[in-house]
Amino acid sequence: MTEHKKFEEVTISSELIFKGKIISLQVDQVKLPNGGTASREIVKHPGAVAVIALLGDRMIVVEQYRKPLEKSQVEIPAGKLDSGEEPLRAALRELEEETGYRTDNIRLVSSFSTSPGFADEIIHLYIAEDLVKGTANPDEDEFLDCEAITLEQAQQYMREGRISDAKTIMAVYAWQLYKLTGQI
Amino acid sequence: MTEHKKFEEVTISSELIFKGKIISLQVDQVKLPNGGTASREIVKHPGAVAVIALLGDRMIVVEQYRKPLEKSQVEIPAGKLDSGEEPLRAALRELEEETGYRTDNIRLVSSFSTSPGFADEIIHLYIAEDLVKGTANPDEDEFLDCEAITLEQAQQYMREGRISDAKTIMAVYAWQLYKLTGQI
Numbered sequence: 282m283t284e285h286k287k288f289e290e291v292t293i294s295s296e297l298i299f300k301g302k303i304i305s306l307q308v309d310q311v312k313l314p315n316g317g318t319a320s321r322e323i324v325k326h327p328g329a330v331a332v333i334a335l336l337g338d339r340m341i342v343v344e345q346y347r348k349p350l351e352k353s354q355v356e357i358p359a360g361k362l363d364s365g366e367e368p369l370r371a372a373l374r375e376l377e378e379e380t381g382y383r384t385d386n387i388r389l390v391s392s393f394s395t396s397p398g399f400a401d402e403i404i405h406l407y408i409a410e411d412l413v414k415g416t417a418n419p420d421e422d423e424f425l426d427c428e429a430i431t432l433e434q435a436q437q438y439m440r441e442g443r444i445s446d447a448k449t450i451m452a453v454y455a456w457q458l459y460k461l462t463g464q465i
Numbered sequence: 466m467t468e469h470k471k472f473e474e475v476t477i478s479s480e481l482i483f484k485g486k487i488i489s490l491q492v493d494q495v496k497l498p499n500g501g502t503a504s505r506e507i508v509k510h511p512g513a514v515a516v517i518a519l520l521g522d523r524m525i526v527v528e529q530y531r532k533p534l535e536k537s538q539v540e541i542p543a544g545k546l547d548s549g550e551e552p553l554r555a556a557l558r559e560l561e562e563e564t565g566y567r568t569d570n571i572r573l574v575s576s577f578s579t580s581p582g583f584a585d586e587i588i589h590l591y592i593a594e595d596l597v598k599g600t601a602n603p604d605e606d607e608f609l610d611c612e613a614i615t616l617e618q619a620q621q622y623m624r625e626g627r628i629s630d631a632k633t634i635m636a637v638y639a640w641q642l643y644k645l646t647g648q649i
């Protein structure tokens with residue numbers, strides 16, 4: 282047993298419950314390490330990208346309505362991977378579609394799971410600098426405002442709850458560490 | 466229209482697809498700001514807590530198998546809210562169940578959504594210090610190892626992918642900022 286399979290839960294059976302446009306849902310019956318069984322409710326997601334886009338002393342954020350939360354939120358630019366799309370290409374595409382900015386200076390910060398208890402979604406988080414202006418072009422069912430904010434504004438938005446999603450809070454922390462240490 | 470309803474998507478109809486033990490799934494038809502319509506696939510979750518538990522120069526982490534990712538992961542102690550449970554109480558309960566530690570010194574760092582595009586899950590993230598030893602008591606279908614790691618180990622685990630979920634990466638960043646600035 283390799284380290285990354287410790288306490289493995291082996292699939293006994295898997296039932297597809299729903300296949301939607303973006304997510305699907307399955308329920309797996311699994312065998313536990315002690316020989317018992319349990320069911321696991323699992324959301325399958327195509328994966329996503331997000332970008333810490335720095336413009337001098339400011340970071341680009343977008344405000345949009347988030348139906349699951351029933352409120353609008355200020356977040357870093359992000360979006361789902363298209364089928365077969367390479368994450369770096371998706372990051373550059375979403376950055377330009379949502380904010381109108383392009384860059385050649387972009388690198389991966391981390392790839393992380395958002396909700397490992399019930400979903401397989403992975404977000405690939407990039408940092409982009411040396412932005413140049415292109416043309417914004419959101420998806421047809423996507424409505425958003427774009428803004429460049431300072432670190433102090435980002436921290437204020439966090440206190441006010443206007444920024445309150447994991448990837449954007451992580452981005453603000455990473456940005457602050459980058460300013461303090463020169464590394465991220 | 467208040468600021469937090471900007472670009473509101475008004476529900477036209479909502480269909481419950483699945484009601485499970487932990488999550489449920491609904492598909493909403495919504496009216497967009499431009500008058501068009503769209504469907505939104507929404508996972509409902511009871512909410513969760515997570516704890517940055519500091520023991521001197523170390524942070525307590527637990528390793529467990531995450532079926533949606535098909536691998537074991539090192540994460541900060543965390544768990545779902547029981548029905549009607551107050552988040553602070555849940556944080557203290559999960560901390561003791563998973564790690565055996567108790568404390569009176571605990572405070573909220575932030576409450577954040579994990580996947581605002583498709584889920585309503587909120588994680589309430591706490592920081593706990595001045596830990597004292599009690600008795601670990603995991604749930605019956607929960608198998609985990611507990612370990613106290615330094616910041617350097619945590620960063621190494623992130624590079625190796627053993628730590629790769631949003632709340633734990635956020636916790637490592639927050640811990641590093643706390644060490645650098647004395648604040649979080």
